[in-house]
Amino acid sequence: MELLPQPMISPLILLVICYFYLGTAIDCGGNNIAKTITIDKFGRGGAFRSIQAGIDSIQSNNDQWVKIHINAGVYIEKVSIPYDKPCIILEGEGSRHTVIIHGDTRTATSWEATFTSSPPNVIVSGIAFKLQNTFNLVGGQLPGVTAKIEVAVAAVVAGDKSSFFNCAFQGYQDTLIAAIGRHYFKDCYIQGEVDFIAGAGQSYFENCTISVTQAKGRPPGFITAQSRASSNDPDGFVFEGGSVDGIGVVNLGRAWGPYSRVIFHKTYFSSVVIPEGWNSWNFYGQEGKITYAEVDCIGPGANNVNRVPWKKNMTPSQLQEFSKSSFINKDGWLDNIPIKY
Incomplete structure (x- = not known):
């Protein structure tokens, strides 16, 4: 972990502003789930093929719980929940079965995480977040992986009232960035x-x-x-x-x-x-x-x-x-x- 370079300050200030603007105003309609969206990597049954497509389909300033159920599979994509889309549940089929992988490394101006969650009121269960390029360096170099150990982030959590159940976060350096807000992690696996x-x-x-x-x-x-x-x-x-x-x-x-x-x-x-x-x-x-x-x-x-x-x-x-x-x-x-x- 290095001290933040100057270009990182402005994005973090923006996250703090969004946190205070959204964090206390939304209760997501109690504990009722208003809508369920299904993700299947093969698009079976008319489901979205990517997790990000499912998130993008939710209206901005959503104020009711929307569940995105992600069928078992390995999803090679970068997933981001923007600050104006609170009240989202990401539900996998277990961290050994629903896996999200991406391979970016951290840059001077952003975290470039496999998963980024910015709004308040987000629930995630039964999903593994892995880094394609660094999460399994231990024990020897992998084919096609640069010899340099890069700083890469599996998940950034920057929203208040965020909870994670039975999830896995696998990386090497800076695996999980609990950036700001109140977070609850239960029965999770965190590697690095x-x-x-x-x-x-x-x-x-x-x-x-x-x-x-x-x-x-x-x-x-x-x-x-x-x-x-x-x-x-x-x-x-x-x-x-x-x-x-x-x-x-x-x-x-x-x-x-x-x-x-x-x-x-x-x-x-x-x-x-x-x-x-x-x-x-x-x-x-x-x-x-x-x-x-x-x-x-x-x-x-x-x-x-x-x-x-x-x-x-x-x-x-x-x-x-x-x-x-x-x-x-x-x-x-x-x-x-x-x-x-």
Whole structure:
């Protein structure tokens, strides 16, 4: 994860404006689904052949839940939900059966992700998002793949009240960008090595599998690169349960912002987690502003004896601030979505 180059600032400001403009005004008509669209890569039954075509067919400023059911198959395309199309459900047939693949790398001016979701009120279930050019570099070079390990993004989530169930995100560096807004990830699989969960999202990961895929000869990687910029910002990453496993060695995170905040609670750490655990990166000497905590974690990688001395300890009352209900669901939005979690 590199610090954002100057050309990235304007697009991010636009996302913030769209987030505040749309985030609180739409409830999508409760938990009723007004319409269902079907995607089938072969166009059977008159269905759309591409996922993007299905999204494009939805009217702008949609205010009712529209479900897009994606039949099993490998869809080689870049998928984007624009900021003016909230209230969309993308439903696959399981992350092993409904797969979206694309191969762009990140440029100086955009993330170029396989999947980008910009509006509020988006639900995704049972889909895998993969990178054609980098997601399976570990273990040797693939035919036709450049020898250079490129920064490529599987998914960018930039909308408030976004939820993901039983999804897979497979990449190497910057796999999942939780850019801004409140996000809920449940029973998801997230793979990578360097900063592969990053951004300024207010994101809660429940029972997710974090898989480290360190390439041979590479230095220890980083699971998170959380970019909280101010002590007043509500964002941070919370991992409840789940596991960290895989190949090689990795830090739990490094600071992409001066007030970076990441909490693991009751998570299983395999031996891939290095003893130091955390890295302040460009904020060396400012560690007092950073909130990195591990509470009631287990496994061989959870031994805190050699952790960085500035890792935070949390009381039960402090930890309560980072429960699902307190951290992302104070207004009950998760209780009103048309998916039982």
